[in-house]
Amino acid sequence: MRAMRWLMVPILVSAMGGVAAAEWKNVQVLPKTMSKDELKALMKAQSKALGVECDYCHDVPDMASDKNEKKLIARKMMQMQNEINEKWIKGWKGADKAKVSCGTCHQGHEEPPKFTVQTGSDKPQTTTPEKK
Numbered sequence: 001m002r003a004m005r006w007l008m009v010p011i012l013v014s015a016m017g018g019v020a021a022a023e024w025k026n027v028q029v030l031p032k033t034m035s036k037d038e039l040k041a042l043m044k045a046q047s048k049a050l051g052v053e054c055d056y057c058h059d060v061p062d063m064a065s066d067k068n069e070k071k072l073i074a075r076k077m078m079q080m081q082n083e084i085n086e087k088w089i090k091g092w093k094g095a096d097k098a099k100v101s102c103g104t105c106h107q108g109h110e111e112p113p114k115f116t117v118q119t120g121s122d123k124p125q126t127t128t129p130e131k132k
């Protein structure tokens, strides 16, 4: 009986894997292999980072729909964020802790709060001038 129990472990594990692996209909940037739990946790965190609910981006209950333009913006933001982390931050000392997320900029708001350095001059120095 004890041997039988061990034989059943791999069968159980593969059966559970089959349940957990979700079939996403319209996932273009995130890994398609994300489990339901993983994706749900990420969506919740992302909503908190912007201080919104799911319906801010989704045409609920059709989560795969791209009708809502905020979802399209969010998809671009995901790509931007991935590029910042992969291309610019990766390899830095402490890069894992310094990873950029939605919250880094949004800080709980739909639009990232404005930050203006008080320079004393009348020109706020918040952006780096572009090379002409």
Ligand code: HEC
Pocket: 023, 024, 025, 026, 027, 028, 029, 030, 031, 039, 040, 043, 044, 046, 047, 050, 052, 053, 054, 055, 056, 057, 058, 063, 064, 070, 071, 072, 074, 075
């Ligand atoms: C800030 C915008 C935004 C918010 C808020 C948001 N989502 Fe999403 N969600 C997206 C984007 C963008 C995608 C597509 C990602 C991709 O293409 O890789 C997506 C994909 C999904 C999918 C996959 C649908 C499919 O089959 O293609 C589900 C499910 C989902 N979200 C659930 C939720 C839930 C539940 C919430 C609330 C807790 C939520 N989302 C909040 C932007 C958002």
Ligand code: HEC
Pocket: 046, 050, 070, 071, 073, 074, 077, 078, 081, 100, 101, 102, 103, 104, 105, 106, 110, 111, 112
């Ligand atoms: C590097 C900073 C930065 C990061 C990281 C970032 N955003 Fe943004 N996001 C912005 C800026 C700047 C805007 C433009 C706000 C405006 O229109 O004034 C914006 C706008 C948006 C909007 C449109 C808001 C509106 O009012 O229409 C959505 C939706 C959004 N971001 C989602 C996300 C999501 C989801 C993530 C994480 C995957 C993310 N952003 C990560 C800077 C960022």
